[in-house]
Amino acid sequence: MSDPSQEPQKFEPRIVAFLCKWCSSAGSDLAGVSRLQYSPNATPITIPCSGSVSPLYILSAFNKGADGVLVSGCHPGDCHYMEGNYLARRKLYLVKELLQFVGLEPDRFRMSWVSAAEGAKFAQVVDGFVKDIRTLGPQNRLRR
Amino acid sequence: MTRRTGVFVCHCGKNIAATVNVKKVAQELAKDEGVFFSEDYVYMCSDPGQGAVIDAIKKNNLDGMVISCCSPNLHEKTFRDASELGGLNGFQCEIANIREQCAWVHKDIGKATEKALKITRAAIKRVQRNQPLEPIGVPVTRRALVVGGGIAGIQAALDLTDAGLDVILVEKQATIGGNMIKLSETFPTLDCSQCILSPKMVAVSKNPKIRLMTQSEVESVSGFVGNFRVRIKTKAQYVDPEQCKICDDCTAVCPVAVPNQFDQGLTNRRAIYIPFAQAIPASFNLDEEACLGLNPVVCGKCEEVCEAGAIDYDRKPTVTEEDVGAIIVATGFDLYGMDKLGEYGAGRYKDVLDGLQFERLCSASGATGGHVLRPSDHRVPKEVVFIQCSGSRDPENHCAYCSKICCMYTAKHATLYKHHVPDGQAYIFYIDIRSGGKGYEEFVQRTMENDGVVYLRGRVSKVYQKDGKLRVLGVDTLTGTNVEIDADMVVLAQAMQPSKGTAEIAKTLKIGRDKDGFLAEAHPKLKPVESVTAGIYLAGAAQGPKDIPETVSQASAAAGKVIALLSKAELAHSPAVARVREPWCTGCEMCVDACPFEAIELVAGKARVNEVLCEGCGSCSGVCVRSAIDVKNVTQLQIHEMISAILA
Numbered sequence: 026m027s028d029p030s031q032e033p034q035k036f037e038p039r040i041v042a043f044l045c046k047w048c049s050s051a052g053s054d055l056a057g058v059s060r061l062q063y064s065p066n067a068t069p070i071t072i073p074c075s076g077s078v079s080p081l082y083i084l085s086a087f088n089k090g091a092d093g094v095l096v097s098g099c100h101p102g103d104c105h106y107m108e109g110n111y112l113a114r115r116k117l118y119l120v121k122e123l124l125q126f127v128g129l130e131p132d133r134f135r136m137s138w139v140s141a142a143e144g145a146k147f148a149q150v151v152d153g154f155v156k157d158i159r160t161l162g163p164q165n166r167l168r169r
Numbered sequence: 170m171t172r173r174t175g176v177f178v179c180h181c182g183k184n185i186a187a188t189v190n191v192k193k194v195a196q197e198l199a200k201d202e203g204v205f206f207s208e209d210y211v212y213m214c215s216d217p218g219q220g221a222v223i224d225a226i227k228k229n230n231l232d233g234m235v236i237s238c239c240s241p242n243l244h245e246k247t248f249r250d251a252s253e254l255g256g257l258n259g260f261q262c263e264i265a266n267i268r269e270q271c272a273w274v275h276k277d278i279g280k281a282t283e284k285a286l287k288i289t290r291a292a293i294k295r296v297q298r299n300q301p302l303e304p305i306g307v308p309v310t311r312r313a314l315v316v317g318g319g320i321a322g323i324q325a326a327l328d329l330t331d332a333g334l335d336v337i338l339v340e341k342q343a344t345i346g347g348n349m350i351k352l353s354e355t356f357p358t359l360d361c362s363q364c365i366l367s368p369k370m371v372a373v374s375k376n377p378k379i380r381l382m383t384q385s386e387v388e389s390v391s392g393f394v395g396n397f398r399v400r401i402k403t404k405a406q407y408v409d410p411e412q413c414k415i416c417d418d419c420t421a422v423c424p425v426a427v428p429n430q431f432d433q434g435l436t437n438r439r440a441i442y443i444p445f446a447q448a449i450p451a452s453f454n455l456d457e458e459a460c461l462g463l464n465p466v467v468c469g470k471c472e473e474v475c476e477a478g479a480i481d482y483d484r485k486p487t488v489t490e491e492d493v494g495a496i497i498v499a500t501g502f503d504l505y506g507m508d509k510l511g512e513y514g515a516g517r518y519k520d521v522l523d524g525l526q527f528e529r530l531c532s533a534s535g536a537t538g539g540h541v542l543r544p545s546d547h548r549v550p551k552e553v554v555f556i557q558c559s560g561s562r563d564p565e566n567h568c569a570y571c572s573k574i575c576c577m578y579t580a581k582h583a584t585l586y587k588h589h590v591p592d593g594q595a596y597i598f599y600i601d602i603r604s605g606g607k608g609y610e611e612f613v614q615r616t617m618e619n620d621g622v623v624y625l626r627g628r629v630s631k632v633y634q635k636d637g638k639l640r641v642l643g644v645d646t647l648t649g650t651n652v653e654i655d656a657d658m659v660v661l662a663q664a665m666q667p668s669k670g671t672a673e674i675a676k677t678l679k680i681g682r683d684k685d686g687f688l689a690e691a692h693p694k695l696k697p698v699e700s701v702t703a704g705i706y707l708a709g710a711a712q713g714p715k716d717i718p719e720t721v722s723q724a725s726a727a728a729g730k731v732i733a734l735l736s737k738a739e740l741a742h743s744p745a746v747a748r749v750r751e752p753w754c755t756g757c758e759m760c761v762d763a764c765p766f767e768a769i770e771l772v773a774g775k776a777r778v779n780e781v782l783c784e785g786c787g788s789c790s791g792v793c794v795r796s797a798i799d800v801k802n803v804t805q806l807q808i809h810e811m812i813s814a815i816l817a
């Protein structure tokens with residue numbers, strides 16, 4: 026570790042990724058099995074369904090200092106629980122609006138649809154998100 | 170909250186240890202609050218590894234266990250079982266996935282180790298608030314519903330009764346037999362379809378354990394695995410099958426003629442009709458849409474001549490409610506629509522036939538009594554062009570998928586044509602020949618060599634009428650030349666697509682469909698006959714294009730699954746279900762609306778969860794503004810603590 030007093034530390038985004046158990050978490054498993062290399066900045070939390078993601082989770086993550094939050098579920102129409110991801114889409118769209126309203130860059134929150142067969146897409150989603158968050162810099166607006 | 174958590178970090182040989190400093194992870198975690206025990210081991214899933222889990226729990230009296238290893242899809246069950254052997258409830262063991270989600274996807278040891286620590290810490294936080302859970306026992310109705318009376322449904326129903334189960338077989342059409350009964354011969358053995366299927370149809374009708382309900386559809390389903398309640402709607406039975414003597418006096422007087430679906434519209438039938446002579450149930454039926462006489466003032470001729478008195482115009486549709494423990498969906502396929510294949514002249518020229526129409530021309534019970542004749546002028550066609558992949562393998566314009574059976578049935582069609590018209594010439598346009606299956610490749614070779622069928626590798630661009638012939642413009646990509654054939658008949662090998670009612674039944678039963686509309690299996694490799702909904706199974710072409718042997722195998726497999734399911738006195742349902750904290754609940758009903766399974770209702774102003782219906786998806790907790798409803802062991806508190814652990 027370099028001494029922060031000596032040189033400005035390189036910004037390493039801290040991202041929380043909520044992955045649904047059936048599609049996106051399985052997709053991340055496939056990325057692993059395929060040995061695809063992607064950025065280590067996003068730490069996964071596996072949840073049963075993207076529909077179970079409460080807006081509070083997202084706010085809580087920003088509150089605790091996350092620079093970005095990713096929610097990834099099954100493709101619309103493919104939800105293991107039939108309609109959980111539709112619910113997530115409707116609800117989390119409003120969260121994005123809310124974040125903008127309170128002055129946070131809406132790009133810090135992202136939703137994606139990654140199926141169990143899309144290991145490569147999962148890696149791309151994470152890399153793309155990490156890259157965008159790097160551009161935005163550290164998140165201080167909602168940090169407690 | 171538990172205070173004596175144990176952690177094991179697995180090396181997975183070098184799989185994890187190459188990129189994650191597993192020793193450091195184990196040592197760091199040992200310092201964490203509530204962690205009583207933390208060690209690493211080279212292969213946790215091995216016998217000594219599992220033994221270490223059991224010993225650690227017993228020796229240290231652990232009340233929570235985290236195994237930091239591969240994906241929970243692989244070994245969650247392994248380590249939960251091991252925990253149980255150590256005396257710890259299985260639900261108090263959690264997996265931290267540091268292989269697929271960490272070690273395998275990163276190269277930098279420092280960063281990967283840091284991420285592995287975060288992932289494992291989150292799992293520790295979660296497990297510390299996990300509760301011991303016991304599977305929920307649910308009683309079982311030992312009876313099954315089979316939807317669809319084609320070969321898949323018939324096979325499944327017969328297998329189920331062999332195991333002593335009662336079966337309700339629901340079929341939309343007036344007879345069972347599905348698409349298979351329309352076929353002339355079947356590849357690769359060329360045994361006649363009627364000869365192999367009719368005996369099974371008769372077996373269904375004579376089986377006292379099968380309740381056959383034709384002209385019926387499933388209207389709604391409620392309940393859950395082991396205890397479904399289904400409502401089945403049956404069309405009005407104007408002809409009583411018990412009284413009908415199949416004497417055929419009624420058709421002689423019926424003045425109406427409509428296209429006969431059984432002959433794919435090549436012939437007409439009366440409004441009162443029997444689909445074909447060997448139909449099951451063996452009875453005439455009245456097509457209420459075509460009949461003039463439901464108002465007896467207008468016609469009523471058939472009722473007058475029916476000596477058995479089997480006809481009653483005043484019959485009404487009926488709705489039956491039945492309880493079943495499991496459901497097999499076998500709703501079959503339709504051919505890809507001729508209306509979408511205008512480039513081949515489909516729907517415009519009478520002599521451009523679909524695959525099933527050609528079957529009916531070849532069939533002894535068919536439109537022409539088994540003679541291959543042109544529908545337009547009843548002459549024997551001397552040159553016939555078969556076009557494979559009509560509507561399949563064409564993602565830009567039609568279906569992207571390979572319909573799997575068309576190579577084989579086209580080879581069969583060409584062979585049958587040569588048997589009927591030995592001096593005729595058959596041409597087949599193809600993209601690739603896919604003939605995997607026992608005796609299939611040999612069959613195609615015989616078609617090429619013995620029957621002199623000309624195989625042309627390429628697509629057809631256009632079919633149009635010229636001088637009483639059908640001019641087929643195509644290309645032979647092997648010689649790089651354009652091909653023009655003046656054919657007497659064109660037969661399309663259309664893609665299979667899910668039958669028309671499949672979307673509706675999927676919605677009624679709440680089972681998923683794939684991108685092409687076929688019913689989705691729970692896992693493409695390991696659960697090919699299960700739907701995503703427990704207790705509902707899939708069989709036949711409604712799940713994907715397949716031939717008869719595969720359909721029969723899948724039907725028997727689905728029946729086997731149902732037999733195993735219904736052999737138990739009680740079923741175990743996952744206990745990770747939603748729970749309401751009543752003091753916080755305001756009865757706003759947001760969760761009631763969000764629940765995809767109708768598992769929540771309002772009782773005395775508070776949400777109440779039916780634990781047997783609940784699948785644990787958490788849609789309810791995602792919308793509850795007061796955080797009053799949670800899925801057990803994935804509570805909102807647990808998620809917040811996991812977030813804290815990751816961002817600490």
